[in-house]
Amino acid sequence: MITINSTINEIYNTAIGHDALDKLLLQLGVDKKFIKTIGKIKLKHLKTLTKFNLDPSFYKTLINLINIENERIDPDTGAIEPAWWKEAVIYQIYPRTFCDSNNDGIGDIPGIISKLDYLKDLGVDALWLSPIYDSPNDDNGYDIRDYYKIMEEFGTMEDFDTLLSELHNRDMKLIMDLVVNHTSDEHKWFKEALADENSPYRKYYYFRKGEDVRKYLLDRAASGEEIEYDDIMNNRIPPNNWVSFFSGSAWNYYEKEDVWALHLFSKKQMDLNWECEEMRREIYDMINFWLDKGVDGFRMDVINYISKVKGLPNGDKTIGELMGFMGVEKYYYGPRLNEFLHEIHEETFKKHNAFSVGETPGLGMEQARLLTAKEREELNMIFSFDHLETPGHTRMDIYEYNLNYFRDYMIEWINNYGSQCYMSIFYNNHDNPKMVSKVTTEEKYVEAVEKLLAVMQFTLRGTPFIYQGDEMGLTNYKFTSMLEITDVEAKNYYREHVDNGEAPNEVFGTILHGTREHGRVLLPWNKNMPSYHAKVQQEPREEITDLYKMLIELRHKHKVFAYGGFEVLDVSEDKFTYMRSLEDDVYIIDCNLGEEYKNCYDFNGDCEMIYCSAKDYRKTSNGNIYYNKLEPYEVRIMKVIH
Numbered sequence: 001m002i003t004i005n006s007t008i009n010e011i012y013n014t015a016i017g018h019d020a021l022d023k024l025l026l027q028l029g030v031d032k033k034f035i036k037t038i039g040k041i042k043l044k045h046l047k048t049l050t051k052f053n054l055d056p057s058f059y060k061t062l063i064n065l066i067n068i069e070n071e072r073i074d075p076d077t078g079a080i081e082p083a084w085w086k087e088a089v090i091y092q093i094y095p096r097t098f099c100d101s102n103n104d105g106i107g108d109i110p111g112i113i114s115k116l117d118y119l120k121d122l123g124v125d126a127l128w129l130s131p132i133y134d135s136p137n138d139d140n141g142y143d144i145r146d147y148y149k150i151m152e153e154f155g156t157m158e159d160f161d162t163l164l165s166e167l168h169n170r171d172m173k174l175i176m177d178l179v180v181n182h183t184s185d186e187h188k189w190f191k192e193a194l195a196d197e198n199s200p201y202r203k204y205y206y207f208r209k210g211e212d213v214r215k216y217l218l219d220r221a222a223s224g225e226e227i228e229y230d231d232i233m234n235n236r237i238p239p240n241n242w243v244s245f246f247s248g249s250a251w252n253y254y255e256k257e258d259v260w261a262l263h264l265f266s267k268k269q270m271d272l273n274w275e276c277e278e279m280r281r282e283i284y285d286m287i288n289f290w291l292d293k294g295v296d297g298f299r300m301d302v303i304n305y306i307s308k309v310k311g312l313p314n315g316d317k318t319i320g321e322l323m324g325f326m327g328v329e330k331y332y333y334g335p336r337l338n339e340f341l342h343e344i345h346e347e348t349f350k351k352h353n354a355f356s357v358g359e360t361p362g363l364g365m366e367q368a369r370l371l372t373a374k375e376r377e378e379l380n381m382i383f384s385f386d387h388l389e390t391p392g393h394t395r396m397d398i399y400e401y402n403l404n405y406f407r408d409y410m411i412e413w414i415n416n417y418g419s420q421c422y423m424s425i426f427y428n429n430h431d432n433p434k435m436v437s438k439v440t441t442e443e444k445y446v447e448a449v450e451k452l453l454a455v456m457q458f459t460l461r462g463t464p465f466i467y468q469g470d471e472m473g474l475t476n477y478k479f480t481s482m483l484e485i486t487d488v489e490a491k492n493y494y495r496e497h498v499d500n501g502e503a504p505n506e507v508f509g510t511i512l513h514g515t516r517e518h519g520r521v522l523l524p525w526n527k528n529m530p531s532y533h534a535k536v537q538q539e540p541r542e543e544i545t546d547l548y549k550m551l552i553e554l555r556h557k558h559k560v561f562a563y564g565g566f567e568v569l570d571v572s573e574d575k576f577t578y579m580r581s582l583e584d585d586v587y588i589i590d591c592n593l594g595e596e597y598k599n600c601y602d603f604n605g606d607c608e609m610i611y612c613s614a615k616d617y618r619k620t621s622n623g624n625i626y627y628n629k630l631e632p633y634e635v636r637i638m639k640v641i642h
Contacts, residue, residue: 452591
């Protein structure tokens with residue numbers, strides 16, 4: 001157990017402590033080797049090394065967090081165990097904006113069905129659908145009103161059954177979105193719980209009686225804490241200091257019922273109380289309902305947030321400043337997380353041999369391994385998001401992404417995650433702007449960057465997740481006003497920052513860079529765009545689509561890309577050259593990560609050029625020696641000839 005007298009080395013040897021320190025050093029731009037320098041220093045002396053005013057509550061919070069998980073799993077170094085999802089290419093569909101079959105400006109399930117042959121021809125093995133359940137659409141379907149009903153805008157349950165059948169007829173699989181950290185405030189559970197404090201559903205959520213909160217705050221004020229009496233009596237101070245990911249307090253106050261309720265996301269997405277066994281049983285029944293239908297698995301939305309520290313105590317201010325959100329350390333790896341994930345697996349996934357991938361914001365590699373190690377029986381794989389922004393940046397920062405960071409991140413995970421823990425490889429999804437637009441906004445480089453990103457995604461070790469439109473070469477959209485933005489996160493961000501006195505055009509510029517709206521525009525094959533997106537259409541890049549087909553076919557034909565060894569050959573500035581090998585099947589992938597010409601990798605042997613992204617590369621008469629310079633962002637795939 002970690003105590004105030006534990007050393008930095010002892011903390012670093014724990015799973016949570018290791019990942020927390022790695023993330024801290026990353027954000028500060030400090031090399032991990034610094035741990036060796038300070039390793040013998042005790043935790044109680046940490047204050048002398050930082051600019052932060054570390055009070056006793058910080059140490060207590062940190063110690064309690066680290067001690068949640070006493071186990072640390074060493075990475076497995078054996079052969080990779082085969083599984084369909086390790087060989088698969090998975091395609092994410094955001095139903096609202098994929099394909100509109102009835103020209104009402106909203107994508108739907110019949111539209112998805114109409115494009116199954118296109119997806120099969122592309123080479124896709126499985127679809128992941130963002131939520132299609134009944135929802136008031138406060139957060140575009142991630143606020144679920146009824147888990148057993150299809151959203152009317154998308155179609156009917158009969159349409160869904162047809163989709164599932166047509167996918168399976170094409171030997172394709174279906175992965176649905178599982179949103180069980182929260183429900184809509186219009187879900188029958190929450191409505192009944194709010195209306196009647198004696199309802200059995202009251203314990204399904206996190207409610208705090210207003211009178212109890214006021215009494216608690218008055219006692220604190222009487223003890224000398226500076227709290228305004230009027231703020232207490234007018235219910236301006238919520239039960240704790242947690243903030244919502246969508247701006248403002250994480251608590252709603254309901255005046256008529258004199259009660260507070262917790263929401264980590266929008267004000268209509270109310271957090272479920274996973275401590276309640278009856279609630280968990282209803283969730284498991286719901287999961288099994290869909291698995292019994294034949295669904296092949298689930299992507300599990302913010303699943304690492306389902307366990308909260310008992311009592312929901314205040315978040316530590318120093319940790320909140322470091323992590324960007326007040327209170328996040330109380331739930332991003334909660335005390336019962338592993339227990340709950342194992343129970344989900346036992347009660348649902350295991351019974352159906354179903355696939356699970358968890359969205360797990362904030363978790364590092366050591367914690368991820370605890371969730372995905374086969375013997376733990378929790379999750380098959382997770383989405384880590386640490387590669388989507390370079391250190392010190394968030395989505396809402398305006399900057400140019402450095403691909404050297406992506407290279408180093410991938411090397412770190414591939415080499416150290418373990419052979420039985422398998423990565424997901426993705427750049428884009430419904431919650432992020434386009435990676436290509438983070439790397440460059442210069443039109444002359446866009447196509448080269450798209451090709452480079454695609455080659456790395458399909459030749460590195462991990463399961464590729466394509467987001468709809470990636471294969472079309474789509475970039476960020478040129479929105480011109482907030483009238484074109486439907487993203488609730490962006491709208492709240494805009495309102496909060498403008499209300500705080502920031503210039504509207506500057507706030508909009510930030511949103512233009514980072515809004516989720518870039519991934520939520522109807523794809524180009526839809527002709528009837530909603531009025532708010534009528535001016536932001538793009539044309540697909542056929543050459544990018546052809547490249548995706550080629551790369552997916554290459555990955556399917558050669559198991560080396562799913563199970564082969566990985567060897568780094570060159571990591572000089574703006575270079576990433578690596579070898580993938582499985583028995584006699586050997587490939588060298590040579591990447592230029594920047595805008596300057598780079599020497600291509602000098603391989604001492606014969607190679608066959610499988611792919612070169614440059615428009616015009618030269619070779620000698622024998623066909624084996626190629627132009628020795630890589631153009632900006634150029635990438636080559638070479639097969640070694642034995």
